[in-house]
Amino acid sequence: MQYLNLFNTTKLASLLNTREGETKLGQVVQLADASQDLNTNLTQAKANGARFVIIGIGEDIGPRANLGRGGANDAFDSAMAQFLNLQSNRFLSGEQCIVLGQVDTQDLQLPANASTESLRSKVEQLDLRVITLLTQVFSAGLEPIVIGGGHNNAYGLLMAAKAGLKRPIAAVNLDPHSDFRPKEGRHSGNGFSYAAASGALGYYHVLGLHELKNSETTLEQLKTFGGHWHSLQQIWIRRELSVETAVKSIAKDLNNTQLPVAIEVDLDAITNMPSSASTAAGVPLLDALFYVSYIAKHCPTAYLHLAEAAPSCHVAGAAAGHRETGQSISELLYSYISGRINAL
Template identity: 25%
Template sequence: MTTHEWTGRDDGPGAGHARWHSVITTTTDRPGVALVGFASDEGVRRNGGRPGAAAGPTEIRRALASLAVHTDVPLLDAGTVTVSGTDLEGGHDALSAQVEELTRAGHTVIVLGGGHETAFGSHRGVRRALGHSPAIINLDAHFDLRVAPAPSSGTPFRQIADLAGEEFRYAVLGISVPNNTRALFDTARELGVRVTTDVELAEMTSAGCEALVGKLLEDAPDVHLSIDLDVLPAAVAPGVSAPAALGVDLARILTLVRAVARSGKLRLVDVVELNPLLDVDGRTARVAARIVEEIVRHRPSD
């Protein structure tokens, strides 16, 4: 596949030299990993954040393009859903339809945001395809459980809770206590959210992180992994709407991501909040690409 995003170094033909740009395609006859972009700033704007995340999907693809491929799983680029003007609701409808179609085809779907409003549209799509709501693990400094007059980047998991009802199963890892109000903590308790703070994660060993994921996925047939890049320290991920004063180090985030991927239960991933306008030397885009690569590489072969 050749577009301006999917270009990069060419060391030679064959699987031994494979890079993302040389193997990704727009069609495949067997299930694999499907990328979908969600070019949206509207949710961040409604939430009072700094716009720019609509350009995130393009920059993540560019950062992925030259990374080596160490799997034979088909890699599919299913295009980008672009929010038109302020019509976030219409964008959510289109994203849900795209995720539903790809999930029914057997793909593991990775959605490249966009603000964290992405998560509602993607979750609704996978829910329609599976017939139930998968368990959610959100790597994030924020709950995103706000109640607001209109959907935004601060509301997606409250929207999912309203949609899923008794099926709602939500764990958020990396919560920054000073950046979430007591009211949000109360809402989380009322909804039965499992919470691990950034400080608690910092004190965990790799084995502890893996055990935490194992416990969270007990009795869960499917999982939706949502990754807000603002969970990382600002020095690692400066290109986000709300950079973290503390954050969770990248090594621990990758340990958590690999544990979810290896579970064999992963059906949907969101990687959100990359804002290229605020990035420094492409650091955040490269981190986002590395996270996607780790997920694909550690996902069990079909």
Template identity: 30%
Template sequence: MPHLKVYSPKFISRFLKTRPGETKAGEKIQFISRLEELSKSEAKYVIFGIPEDIGVRANYGKPGAASVWNAFLEAFLNFQHNDFLSSENLVLLGEINCSAEMEKASNLDFSDPNYYVKLGEMVEAIDEVVSAVVKAIIAEGKVPVIIGGGHNNAFGNIKGASEAFGKPINVLNIDAHTDLRKLEHRHSGNGFSYAREKGFLDKYVIFGLQENYTPQYIFEEMEAAAEVKYSLFRNLNNGDENAIFEEQLGFVSEGNFGLEVDCDAIAGFPSSAISPSGFTLDEVRNFIGMAGKRQNCSYLHLCEAIATKDYPTGKSLSFLVYEFVKNNAHA
């Protein structure tokens, strides 16, 4: 069973590159020794990682999302602690330790007729830990910032937030895909389907949807559901994307909502479903800043990214997190 691995200053010291006269985020960021200590911290944001790609594999996708957490830490912890980034308002919690499940997934026989079902069972185990951690963070009045893993982890985020608030939550998802696939074995393509089915998700917006990746049956289901809205990417390049994004924010932000960002929505971004068409990184930075200013924005999740040698994935994710913790109205 996966579990939460809590970090210490000593553990993250290997990522730090200190310089005389400068203070890095990793030198001021806060730590706790166990989840129950969150109530004693005055920090508002709690960062943790989910280094797994089992849900992506279970969705017939490209593995690699497990690699991005360390890349993020190496970049973000070396951002400057200054008037624009108050690292003391952040807790670096740790990671969902999925190493045993990752090894087990790698050793599965691909020819096994139950290969994908077995991966889905591992995803369900990860769901339970993710939801418990998110629930505990939000119950303390804090804002989770979740890095990595496949978009299967949206289900755990939504479930945990819903249970913390005692009601279904709303979600705005910046994504090229809906992740509303059929209720089969759990995988990265049906986290929102299951969240709706289980009663954890109320209003749902997909911003930047690529129709080329969306089956007809999903379009029909969305058209029949008043609580689901989407904006096609091809209709968002007329200079009015910010106005449309604000409109979609208005739809979800009347209640508590989560902000999901699938990195395949960013053109050329290394991800499990990399696409040549999509938003720029700076556009997504702007969207995250806009959403983060809403008082009811209850968590941020960045997923599906892959660390590569020829792209600064960790630094890119760090800019996205910075935009959220810099602007969020909870500060």
């Protein structure tokens, strides 16, 4: 399948740790058949009980094109090493998921000294791959869970969701940055502004926006679009309202749009998460899990996107980074899947 590296039995075996008397998720999840085309695989997986399609995007050209750090290219493997070794039991059996694989980005990678212009050109090429692949997933009636890469991929996801679901998308984004920067060439900081200009983004709310990490120009653009936000300072510092109150208010507003909902998470919103722009003053992981769980359960959610995790950027080294990001992403995955399965 073009521009898709399938997650196969060999890869699964390299990550899976079995134990007698137990069944792990990796022993139950569905995998694609390389002898069949993508649409056939998706149709067959759905017929066999799949609802969620887990996909990785291993790239850091988007953050680098935004003058940020690299490293956001290996979160998918970290997540699968943890998630697939969780227990298959009464709470989640596993056959609801097909682990599809990763978007092929090898030919898009550029050296550390690559120019900003060349990086942004490669991001445009990646956009087309994400749109092509994910449109097929949405059209098949399945929900993608996308892991890894920069937040630039929100644009491709929103475009694909609009194409597959035939409607604009209402997005909520847990992120210190609005990613609504000017349309100056594609990068991780303007996925939502490009999606808004294209008509794919019908409504936008940022949760945890850092009041001093967004330029006045960006805030004004967001306001002009009609975007909304609750800031990090409002909730977690000044305690003007609780995270529960904020999330419930966001869910109500999302439902009022009567549009499909995208749940976006920039992992650099979470305190000390290794990422392209990690922060010491961030959102607790447990609050991020609540946010994902609540929106997934109470809104007509179309997909979950977990962006920007960069295990190699962990202060204690890559091994610690893989453990922390893998465990954190696994918990976010389960929060989303559980919320959707038990949706009201």
